[in-house]
Amino acid sequence: MTREEFDFELARIAGTVRERRCRTVFLQFPEGLKRKAGTVASTLSGLTDASVIVSGEPCYGACDIPATDADLTVQFGHLPIPNLRTERSILYIQARSNADPLPAIEKSLPHLESPVGLLTTAQHIHLVDDMAQYLVSKGFEVHTGKGDGRLFAKGQVLGCNASAARAVSDRVNSYLFVGTGSFHPIAVALVTPKPVIAADPVTGEVTDIAEARDRMLRQRHAAIERGRTAESFGIILSSKAGQRRMQTAFGIQAMLASSGLVSVIAEFDTVTPQKLESLGFGAWVSTACPRLAIDDYSAYRVPILTVPEAEIMVGRRSWDDYVLDEIE
Numbered sequence: 001m002t003r004e005e006f007d008f009e010l011a012r013i014a015g016t017v018r019e020r021r022c023r024t025v026f027l028q029f030p031e032g033l034k035r036k037a038g039t040v041a042s043t044l045s046g047l048t049d050a051s052v053i054v055s056g057e058p059c060y061g062a063c064d065i066p067a068t069d070a071d072l073t074v075q076f077g078h079l080p081i082p083n084l085r086t087e088r089s090i091l092y093i094q095a096r097s098n099a100d101p102l103p104a105i106e107k108s109l110p111h112l113e114s115p116v117g118l119l120t121t122a123q124h125i126h127l128v129d130d131m132a133q134y135l136v137s138k139g140f141e142v143h144t145g146k147g148d149g150r151l152f153a154k155g156q157v158l159g160c161n162a163s164a165a166r167a168v169s170d171r172v173n174s175y176l177f178v179g180t181g182s183f184h185p186i187a188v189a190l191v192t193p194k195p196v197i198a199a200d201p202v203t204g205e206v207t208d209i210a211e212a213r214d215r216m217l218r219q220r221h222a223a224i225e226r227g228r229t230a231e232s233f234g235i236i237l238s239s240k241a242g243q244r245r246m247q248t249a250f251g252i253q254a255m256l257a258s259s260g261l262v263s264v265i266a267e268f269d270t271v272t273p274q275k276l277e278s279l280g281f282g283a284w285v286s287t288a289c290p291r292l293a294i295d296d297y298s299a300y301r302v303p304i305l306t307v308p309e310a311e312i313m314v315g316r317r318s319w320d321d322y323v324l325d326e327i328e
């Protein structure tokens, strides 16, 4: 296994802090990089005159714009969301990984059928052209799709947006996702019936995502059935700028009402099991990040449905038409 290191681009951040004469800088880290926060904060303090504050809250994506009065927010681990306008000053540092993806990609070759749709995440996107060239050198035709306005780079995938996969769906026979974890490749597998192979540059593991997708679909089917027996519904509205879907929340409330179901819209910043339990509803529909329902479901005692799952529950959509809850 590769010992993975990340490029925090501290000299570039310090240059920006000095250039903009920032007095306070607020740092956001995703969970996987939080252990580096202390070192990064002390190094930046040494490189600039600014006071550095580290966010103690979780940060899962670029959708999370913090309410801070700092002069500059630096968010690590994510690429900007182009169609998300913010008045705050934010610098996104994608935290490039040093992991070499080629050994894992080599291992994935027997599982791929050309033409291949190539996808990855912020940490590896700087190598997307190298990955494509490698596949071409092995005789594969490669397509790296450009997604919609929520995606910054070609070939990028988010857990809430697989439009870069959809962009090439009529030109490929399989997809290769290069990255860690199953959240992103499952998102791809929910927008295409074609094989999705995940190659992890850190562990070197190669996985056909079909099994994880089917397991997840069985779990989602069970959640919808549990939702049908609930007597009260809460609708999760996120206060995070890039997850906030107010009109969708109102639409869900109207849809539930037309099925005779009463619901209340509740607003959250970070959702936790304790916060949901204290409100006491029998089931929830989330208009926030789909990770909540798809990835974190085991932490919650009550079912949390995504928007398309709520449509299935009330009969507005068929199970055969199950789709990823994409945010544009």
Ligand code: SF4
Pocket (backbone or CB within 6 Å): 060, 061, 062, 063, 064, 158, 159, 160, 161, 242, 243, 288, 289, 290, 291, 327
């Ligand atoms: S909504 Fe969720 S999946 Fe989408 S960018 Fe935000 S954290 Fe990531």
